[in-house]
Amino acid sequence: MPELPEVQALVDDLADRLDGRAIVAVQLAAFSALKTYDPPLSALEGALVDGVRRHGKFLDIEAAGLHLVMHLARAGWIRWRDEVPAAPPRPSNKSPLAARIVLDSGAGLDVTEAGTKKSLAVYVVRSPADVPGIASLGPDPLTPAFTPEVLAGILRDAGRKQLKGVLRHQGTIAGIGNAYSDEILHTARMSPFKPADSLDESERQLLYDAIRATLGAAVARASGTPASELKAEKKAQMAVHGRTGQACAVCGDTVREVSFADSSLQYCATCQTGGKPLADRRMSRLLK
The missing domain is CATH 3.20.190.10 (MutM-like, N-terminal)
Structure with a gap:
């Protein structure tokens, strides 16, 4: 997408x-x-x-x-x-x-x-x-109006909702989808299932920096790229999204996947979940 x-x-x-x-x-x-x-x-x-x-x-x-x-x-x-x-x-x-x-x-x-x-x-x-x-769009994450304080309010209002879903919800933050939410959470070294309101101040700043850096770098790479090459360029730059079974470029662990009815997420257990595989909600079992 x-x-x-x-x-x-x-x-x-x-x-x-x-x-x-x-x-x-x-x-x-x-x-x-x-x-x-x-x-x-x-x-x-x-x-x-x-x-x-x-x-x-x-x-x-x-x-x-x-x-x-x-x-x-x-x-x-x-x-x-x-x-x-x-x-x-x-x-x-x-x-x-x-x-x-x-x-x-x-x-x-x-x-x-x-x-x-x-x-x-x-x-x-x-x-x-x-x-x-x-x-109904939320704030654009690359505008000056999207500040750490704005993100803190979003996370507070989201309560126990999982970070992955908060990042993807267009009424909360505009423009982030399945792929870049995976990349942002990998950069921030956070579990996609982490409750939004559980982040302390330093973690909120880490997530904010990951959002701005990940999207900013992607925009810079895509700028000037012919439309016919944008999809391939995006795929080539992903660290975890779409890379199930491959080695994490940061730590070397295997990139894992959680599947849902119509989508999936990818993550690195070593970087993001303390080495613990996440439960596959569709299969109702732990990924081995």
């Missing part, structure tokens, strides 16, 4: 590509992706692009006072095309194409979603706050 660093890299790339361009049409290939009807897609025809922004993991293309907002969900992506086909795409359950944005230069963007579980969402709104997911 594209998270804050990848979406920010897409924003930076598209801001340059779309500067001075007008939208000719937004063509739907997956009608279920469009979540709004007023304003209609046709309201964007001829609209000059004013800017590209990010709200958490949402990408926002502003054009003539309207906002074309996209959430790429778990398997979505945006691909630049130097030239788009003359004929609009035909709706098809077999094609990954969800929507195509056609520009006045003849180039365009293909918005795609792999797999059979379709969660990608497209909105046309007058204000980003009209998108429910944006209206």
Whole structure:
């Protein structure tokens, strides 16, 4: 799933590509992706692009006072095309194409979603706050407003909730998903199941520093990377996420996994849990 660093890299790339361009049409290939009807897609025809922004993991293309907002969900992506086909795409359950944005230069963007579980969402709104997911976002962790005191309040309010879930909840902190929450907790040397309100002052500062450092470094690496290479770049830089069975680069222990119904987390027992494997909640047994 594209998270804050990848979406920010897409924003930076598209801001340059779309500067001075007008939208000719937004063509739907997956009608279920469009979540709004007023304003209609046709309201964007001829609209000059004013800017590209990010709200958490949402990408926002502003054009003539309207906002074309996209959430790429778990398997979505945006691909630049130097030239788009003359004929609009035909709706098809077999094609990954969800929507195509056609520009006045003849180039365009293909918005795609792999797999059979379709969660990608497209909105046309007058204000980003009209998108429910944006209206309920927590603070962005890379802005000056996200201070150690803000994080302390978040952890206090979360009570006994586990750190992994607190970091991933978009209404608590915007932009962190499954991958970077694993990386942040590994950097902070904390268990993903540690209760949020159990951290003392030094631990809260350690977690804060891990959030800023992990995301900041990922944004810096992704900056200037072509969109076609962002996924591979992200995967190559992971210390524990997606590396089950491999050696931890810090201590050499084996990276372990806890599986859930529709996701999993990865961690290093030596670095994060005092050497004790965590219970696999799906299998109801200890990982050996």
